[in-house]
Amino acid sequence: xxxxxxxxxxSLMLCSALMAKLTILVVEDDPLARKIMETHLGGHSVExxxxxxxxxxxxxxxxxxxxxxxxxxGRNDECSGLQLIPVAASKGVYSVVMxxxxxxxxxxxxxxxxxxxxxxxxxxxxxxxxxxxxxxxKRGQVKVDEVFVESFVTEDPSTRATIAEALNYAPSSLPVLxxxxxGTGKTTLAxxxxxxxxxxxxxxxxxxxxxxxxxxxxxxxxxxxxxxxxASDNRRGRLLQANGGTLFLDEVxxxxxxxxxxxxxxxxxxxxxxLGADKLETSHFRIISATLEDIRSLINSNRMRFDFFQxxxxxxxxxxxxxxxxxxxxxxxxxxxxAQKRLAFTPDAKAEILRHDWPGNIRELRKFVDLLLAGxxxxxSVETVSRLLKTIRVEDGTDSFATEAQFRFALSQGLNExxxxxxxxxxxxxxxxxxxxxxxxxADLKIxxxxxxxxxxxxxxxxxxxxxx
Amino acid sequence: xxxxxxxxxxxxIHDINSKxxxxxxxxxxxxKSPHAEMRELLALMExxxxxxxxxxxxxxxxxNRK
Numbered sequence: 001x002x003x004x005x006x007x008x009x010x011s012l013m014l015c016s017a018l019m020a021k022l023t024i025l026v027v028e029d030d031p032l033a034r035k036i037m038e039t040h041l042g043g044h045s046v047e048x049x050x051x052x053x054x055x056x057x058x059x060x061x062x063x064x065x066x067x068x069x070x071x072x073x074g075r076n077d078e079c080s081g082l083q084l085i086p087v088a089a090s091k092g093v094y095s096v097v098m099x100x101x102x103x104x105x106x107x108x109x110x111x112x113x114x115x116x117x118x119x120x121x122x123x124x125x126x127x128x129x130x131x132x133x134x135x136x137x138k139r140g141q142v143k144v145d146e147v148f149v150e151s152f153v154t155e156d157p158s159t160r161a162t163i164a165e166a167l168n169y170a171p172s173s174l175p176v177l178x179x180x181x182x183g184t185g186k187t188t189l190a191x192x193x194x195x196x197x198x199x200x201x202x203x204x205x206x207x208x209x210x211x212x213x214x215x216x217x218x219x220x221x222x223x224x225x226x227x228x229x230x231a232s233d234n235r236r237g238r239l240l241q242a243n244g245g246t247l248f249l250d251e252v253x254x255x256x257x258x259x260x261x262x263x264x265x266x267x268x269x270x271x272x273x274x275l276g277a278d279k280l281e282t283s284h285f286r287i288i289s290a291t292l293e294d295i296r297s298l299i300n301s302n303r304m305r306f307d308f309f310q311x312x313x314x315x316x317x318x319x320x321x322x323x324x325x326x327x328x329x330x331x332x333x334x335x336x337x338x339a340q341k342r343l344a345f346t347p348d349a350k351a352e353i354l355r356h357d358w359p360g361n362i363r364e365l366r367k368f369v370d371l372l373l374a375g376x377x378x379x380x381s382v383e384t385v386s387r388l389l390k391t392i393r394v395e396d397g398t399d400s401f402a403t404e405a406q407f408r409f410a411l412s413q414g415l416n417e418x419x420x421x422x423x424x425x426x427x428x429x430x431x432x433x434x435x436x437x438x439x440x441x442x443a444d445l446k447i448x449x450x451x452x453x454x455x456x457x458x459x460x461x462x463x464x465x466x467x468x469x
Numbered sequence: 470x471x472x473x474x475x476x477x478x479x480x481x482i483h484d485i486n487s488k489x490x491x492x493x494x495x496x497x498x499x500x501k502s503p504h505a506e507m508r509e510l511l512a513l514m515e516x517x518x519x520x521x522x523x524x525x526x527x528x529x530x531x532x533n534r535k
Binding site: 030100 | 498502510514516
């Protein structure tokens, strides 16, 4: 119980530390209750008033974000605090009644007069944190349209709905898991969520797939000079850099189980030792993770610990590939060219853009736009669009041997399964084209009898299996 | 009981509830407070406890006057 209480208070103080500084008026006649509020609201700009008259003066003199109001202000007072509620409400101040007078009568009256929250005294430790979070969530109820025009451009209704819901949780410390194919905007969305979180700390990103296990550990936890060969200086790790902010774990699916265990401990305890250090470091951050892999498959194949998954997913956003939200293509092109040469497209050019599947998603689209801007055309023709799309495919290898769907299949079912499926598809087609003649199939495909018959056995077991193309 | 006395009792009940709640919260805060802040809290808590006693004594006195 003691540990829970310490943790709660820590999280409250933390809340204060992490949030933007708020201007708060506390109307309370009891000196001990004022002291308690002062302690729990540390880090914010707090004014006090002990009676109705001075409260009215202070409300008039300054714009407050929140006002905590005790109803009974003085020994013989007739709950004059109630009269402050409509005054605060008319100024757009978020008013919270914290009172020992918590009969239904008073609660109803307070809400009728326009208060936003009503709490009984005695639980300040738990209540103040959640009140501030609720206030920030309400305030931060972002002009969502702005986000979809300025930061994460989409006109797709379901994508907008998911992102709007995610932004509701932006001011909280709920971890967010972003799923979606490569190039769909996971990093952009992570930044948007951080920007709307009111966190005073930084947005710190790390691509977990870009490092070996040892290097990832060093990057995340930091190290002391001499901790290992090559550690020529002390280095502050990403966990410390993210203190008070957001830690974005990109490609979290590639993290080893050992690293997941270490990171889980650091997330849960908020403390860790940098490599080679004997001094414990503290850091509190919000986690946003992203992966293009299938999460269920990661857990089922024991590549992700279930307890680690529980810790990194509070709210999940699934981003659709551009092929499933083609309504975004032209607005995205407009957005990507907004500060540069504006382009027009012939009807055929637009149709060609919409016909293409954009397997590289926004990354591919960005490259396409860069190539367009480097060219001479202001009104882009269909021939230019086709030529540039072909160029991008050759450069990226997106026209390469393995399609996006085959790649994703391999990730979800395993490479062996994907290879078998590919072999079966080719052999079935060849046998069909050769009217069942196996000798010709063997010669055409240059394969062994063993391979042919093992494939035919598999096809025989799953005759309706669809090729992955 | 007269309306006046009922009112006094209501007031006492409310004040005891409210002030006890503050005392409990303050006591929990003592655990995490540095020395100087602890002294300040204890002084306020003592004042609070005394004010409860005063209110109880005042109600007692008004009952005795009857």
